[in-house]
Amino acid sequence: MLNDRKDLTSGSTAMARVLSRFRKDEDGAMIIFSLFMFVMILWLGGMSVDLMRFETTRAKLQGTLDRATLAAADLDQTQPPAEVVKDYFRKAGMIDFLDGEPYVEQGLNYRIVSAAAEAEMPLMFYDIPRVFTQPFNPGLTALTVSGTSSAEERVTDVEVSLILDVSTSMSGSRIENLRPAARNFVTTVLANNTNAPQGLITISMIPYSAVVSPGSAFDTHMNINRTHSYSNCVLFESGSFNSIELDLSQPHDHVAHFDPDWFTSDSNPIGNPWCPTGNNNAIVPISTSVTDLHTAIDALTPYGNTAIDMGMKWGVGLLDPSTRTVVNQLVGQNVVPGVASGRPYEHDLEDVQKVVVLMTDGENTTQYDLKERFRTTNSYFWFDRSSNPTGELHQIPLDRISVQVNGFSTSENYWDDRFYWMRERGEYYQSDRVRKYPYGYASQWAYVQARQTGAIGINDVGDGPSYLGNIHNASWQEMYANWEYDRITYDLLWYPYNDGDIPWSAGQVWSQDNSGNWTLVYLPDYTDAFYSIDYEVVNNSQANDRLSALCARAREAGIVIYTVAFEAPADGRNALLDCASSPSHYFDVAGTDISAAFAAIASDIRALKLTR
Template sequence: MSSTSAIIKSFSKQEDGNVTIFSVFMLVLILTITGASVDIMRFEATRAKMQGTLDRAVLAAADLDQEQDPVAVVNDYMAKAGLEDVLSDVQVDQGMNYRTVTATGSVDLDTIFLHMSGFDTLTAPGHAVAEEKISNVEISMVLDISGSMGGSRIENMRDAAKEFVDTVIQENSDSGLTTISLVPYNATVNLGSTLSNYWTLSGLHSYSNCGTFPATAFDSTAIDPSVEIERLGHFDRYSTNESSSAISSPWCKTGDQGAMMVHSSNKTTLKSHIDSLSAGGNTAIDLGMKWGVALLDPATQPAVAAMAVDDLVVDEAADRPATFDDPEAIKFVVVMTDGENTTQYDLKSHRKYGLSDIWIDDRGTSSTSDDRFSLRVQNHSGTNNDVYFWHRERNDSWNDRYRSTPDGGSNARQMTNVELFARFGTKAVAKKMYTKPYYDGWVSQNTYYDVYYASEAIVNGSAADERLADICHAAKEEGIVVFAIGFEAPEGGQTAMKNCASSLSHYFDVEGVEITETFHAIARQINSLRLIQ
């Protein structure tokens, strides 16, 4: 017994095995943690695969363009991924212009190592919701109708624009309202005979309704309806018709030809107006963009509200444009061109305002066919010693056409510049009234050419490019999303569109019928399909 006790006592005092025991414990702990990590990584890989498939499935199912049963679409996606057994529920909520798809699921994963710790399985949950709907959307379509858009180009553009309208506007909607403003442009933007009543164009004349802006106006998005806009002169730079009663091709179109349309939600009306667009004139993308952006600026709201009172805008849109910080409003500009900015013209100031040197005797009739004209070629002090050139044909010699009184005497009246150039093209006035006096030495060459070229450049192409860049920048600063299309445009136009777009992904370089697919693609982006959970 004493020997055994001594052995036990001696063993108890030995410490050589302590490290070995600790190492065994540590090895078991490391193996446990490593095994748990393997199970957790397997769990996360399975969960990520299921969640990713659920996300893709609900996105496809919520797409308003697909006509299959949304539940079947989700099931098909999951089955093809080998996850058909994980779905626990698919819910669909849809209306006239929206669809929300919700899918939930879970998968049980048998553990390899964690079961030693009492966890036999891990459950990976999945939940995804996707929704496509048209929110409160405001869109300006800025459409090039310049002369180069003639033929197949404008036909393709009209088809594309009409399909765009069909895609983004869902009538009888119970989920938000989409309105479109049409801004056709060439060398000018025509407010039209109706819309011009809701902005403040200067009272120079009432023949046509186009405005001009200083360069500083392009630094901001607003056009305040209560602030006066300089009215563009009414003139024809090219006509030589000396017998007309009114110019046939004014720089700014008359009436509602190619006029703007503001915040309409009526597909039929919008498409009818698009169909009426025809090509002609120079290209002023900056003016088109200025108006397109202004119609999205809340400064325009008083004009839209007044139009709603007059039944030109639906009551639901009476408070548009929304403020830029309205969380429920989205604003877009879709601008396209097939060209590049060219020169913009207006009448010279001394030919735009005031009285001309032409007198008219209307013979007391409403007919213009018997009107008689005379040009004052010398204006002396007093009233009785001036010299007038009588235009009408006479049996007298040419020199007898120069008289001390205008043709018609006291019945003649002095024409305003506005009246004169609204009746005859600038070249026609020069040929009709100034050619003979010029050759006879009564009118200087400078005077003759000043009338012949009575209009002058007010903005050249490069200046218009700068103005376009400024207004595009101002729009993007306010959160307006700009889609820009170069439609068979030259390099200058492509560059301008690329710089105007919100990003390179918002810029499109297209040809021919590709414009239809491009407009459709933009419309699909506006009808934003988005994963909301």
């Protein structure tokens, strides 16, 4: 028994020693800690992966929503908007995520498309701790990825000035390429327009050459220092190009009515006046009519020099509130649609966009006009109108025309007046009276009495006086309205000059009146008529400066300026690049590419807006 107790005691002691050693032994302790840390790192890293997967899925879902709603809201989209959204999701492999039917609201001038999508994304690593706490509970935690998008294309209040070069260089293929490009631009911009006061686009078309013709629409609404009644083009002081205002109530000088005959053959009356008559190449103001604008575009006729600054002056003027009074008057005359009443709006309105589209194929050239004397005074030419009192002067034959060659200094009696009679049977005469036909020459006394009695009528502004017996002293403006520039000098003045009846330059002679008194008479400079055109109204450099200043003021006012250089030379390209709102608003094109440029601009004007 004693031995058994000893053995038991000895075994217990040994076990105690083993347990004591095991308790104190630290071998393997790091393995447990490492396993714990590995699980934690795996869990935290995995959660990052889950979050990255979530963000990637969310971005893809939102991107698909945005692209789908933008495409569906495009007013040019011909497919049903809801189907467009679904098609985008199908092709992205996400059709199952689309949450219900897309919402579509649309009208004549707007379309709104909204859509929502939702997807559940299981988190692969988020539930790792559950393996230790709930090892027999299946299923993974999931996050819901959702997104919404709404896109809107709405035709807000837009005012456009389409400024088109119709100078001589636009002849041929250039004008033929411009017409469809401009027509398509008008159609695109005015598509889905509405007759409501809000959300309306209007276009003013301003053709320009060396001048801009306001046409008959503006005839009674401009304060012109009129020198004739043939056309309505005006000149602007250079200082006015420092402002986009266009106050038509202020007096403006009148462009003379003449044809320099540089680009045309002989014609009577003049075939291509420097300022077009009637509504030829005239402004179409504040229009919503595709038909009216297309008709005006098709009728454009190239002629004359290039004055980009003049086209721009009218273009920005028709976007400036300074012309609102005139526009409202045109509304009352049914020239401008009533829905456009109150335009042009102020520049700082949030929902109003003003746009200029300026096109040229050239560069600024010299702007001409008649010299002042030929704009406002009477000529040397006298006409017998007895057979046709109201007819055009160019219809009166040469044998009823007289050219005054003497007697210019007398103001109360006319005994010393002398006249050169134009052709009759190849002969020429000088007489003391105006010629009558046939052979019914008025006596000198009858002529003097008629002059002393005074004029019995002036037909219109700028015309010369008519006297008893249908004798008419034409103004220079009448002469230039009936004969081309060189026809006056070579067909009418050449004969008396060649016969020695008028001097080449100004001179002086002694003249005796009916009382025997001698007077030193200074002859006029007939050769002025050979050089009657003022070649320095505005030159290239001045016009470029005026254009640059005007464009700067327009940009400051918030007007968006697109420019199109159509096969233009370097100087013209530089001027348009300087004028544009930015280099991306400038187009340099040739041939039929002008259509692409106008299409791109039209698309910008109707740009989509992502609303939320």
